[in-house]
Amino acid sequence: MYSSTGIDASNFVSGVDTAFMVILGIAFFFLISITATMIYFIIRYNKKRNPIAKQIKGSTKLEIIWTIIPTILVMVMFYFGWAGWRPMQNPPENALEIETTARMWSFNFKYPNGRITDTLYVPQDQPVKLNLFSLDVIHSLYIPAFRVKQDMVPGKENQFMWFTPRSLGDYDLFCAEYCGLQHSYMYSGVRVLPREEFDKWYSDTSRVVSTAGAAPEMKGLQILRINGCNACHSTDGSKLLGPSYRGSFGATRIVETDGEKREIIVDEEYIRRSIYEPNSDIVEGYSSGLMLSYKDLISEEEIEDIILYIKSLND
Ligand SMILES: [Cu+2]
Numbered sequence: 001m002y003s004s005t006g007i008d009a010s011n012f013v014s015g016v017d018t019a020f021m022v023i024l025g026i027a028f029f030f031l032i033s034i035t036a037t038m039i040y041f042i043i044r045y046n047k048k049r050n051p052i053a054k055q056i057k058g059s060t061k062l063e064i065i066w067t068i069i070p071t072i073l074v075m076v077m078f079y080f081g082w083a084g085w086r087p088m089q090n091p092p093e094n095a096l097e098i099e100t101t102a103r104m105w106s107f108n109f110k111y112p113n114g115r116i117t118d119t120l121y122v123p124q125d126q127p128v129k130l131n132l133f134s135l136d137v138i139h140s141l142y143i144p145a146f147r148v149k150q151d152m153v154p155g156k157e158n159q160f161m162w163f164t165p166r167s168l169g170d171y172d173l174f175c176a177e178y179c180g181l182q183h184s185y186m187y188s189g190v191r192v193l194p195r196e197e198f199d200k201w202y203s204d205t206s207r208v209v210s211t212a213g214a215a216p217e218m219k220g221l222q223i224l225r226i227n228g229c230n231a232c233h234s235t236d237g238s239k240l241l242g243p244s245y246r247g248s249f250g251a252t253r254i255v256e257t258d259g260e261k262r263e264i265i266v267d268e269e270y271i272r273r274s275i276y277e278p279n280s281d282i283v284e285g286y287s288s289g290l291m292l293s294y295k296d297l298i299s300e301e302e303i304e305d306i307i308l309y310i311k312s313l314n315d
Contacts, residue, residue, distance in 0.1 A: 009171060009192075010146035011164040015084030017147070022080045026073055088148065091162035095129035096122070102132070102139035102152045102175065103292055105185040106228020113202065116297060118226045120173055120190040122165050123198035132159040135292055140177035143190055149176055165192040181241065185231040220309025223302050227294060235313060241290055243283055246313045255281035256288075271310065272303050 008014065044050070098120070099110040109130075110116045122128045132141060134152040141161060142149040150161040175186030193201060224230055224245075232241040243253075251266050257280060264270055264281070273280060275298060278291035298306075 007167070009165065009167045009169075010143075010148070011166065012084070012088060012147045013145075013166075015087065015147075019077075019080040019084040023077050026077065088162070091129045091160065092127045095127040095162055097129045097131060100130040100132050100141065100152075101135060102141070102186070103135040103228070104137065104180050104290070105175075105182040105231040107141070107173070107175070107186060107188055108227075108297065111202065115202065115204075116226075118228065119188050121198065121201055122190060122192055123195045124165055124168055124192050126195070126198075127162060127164045129160055129162040132161065137179050138177050139175045139179050139186065141173070142176035143171060143173050145171040146190070151177060165190070168192050168194060182231040185228065215312075216305070217308040217312040220305040220307070220312075223298065223306055224309070227297060232291065242286060245310045249307075249311045249314055254284040256284065257281050268307055271307055272300075275303060275306070 045053075097112065100120075101108045101110070106118060107120075108116055108118060109120050120130075130141070132150060132152045134154040136154060138154065139152040140149060141152060143163070146163045146165070148161050148163050150159065152159060169192055171190045171192070173188045173190050175183060179186070221235075224233075234240050234244040235246055237244045237246040248266050249271075253264050253266060253270075254261055255264055256262075261284070270281070274291075276293055276295050278293060279288050282288040
């Protein structure tokens, strides 16, 4: 359902597209004229027509021409590239600031009122500034329809991207830097809403919208989805980077705690600790350091819902 064909989807579309068309135009002009000249020379100066080649040595005039013209062309390309890029470095004061966090393998967007989502919701015609943080490796946030892309380097400060969405609709958003096995999971979207609709959406601070009539444990599944847990944990019993949720509740595990192996049974407390301090007990056969703490992202109540869901997989 995500389309990326929006004409003028953001304020940067025309600047970037102009630079692109100028460079493409120059490249095409030379591709065609050089090819045509080559073909003409092959015919005009072949051995039959031109049996004795004339040796030409040096031409100051030519040297000057083919120095000056390419310099001008390169400067023209530079000018349009600069003109398109420069405004990206100057976010307006009134921008809506959204804290954007990348981890293996999901994006999270945190709004000033504390709401957290995995899809980016923005109001039309409102400048938006995304403050970028990576928790683990280098990711790159890319919204092709808006013509913006920015690396997210762990530990680097003042990383941001800004834009003003101009057209309503859904657009692709994804990670453009190969960041490990499940890199392709970092595929999400931007939803541009009319102002009033955005305000209505924004005032609802419950993170997980429970669908009316849905079984309560389904809320748990939604929480897992929003937080990108399913990149590493399956629900069908297959082993990904982490153990599957299916059949895990009540199972016996050998875990390594502070370098010592011990046997535990997966219960509520263990699941809670696994989410808040994933590296305190490392399940045998799995790697430590892969799963990061969700302390600030997942509340105690949400963990209850997750547990309900994990339990439901045993039936
Ligand atoms: Cu990534």
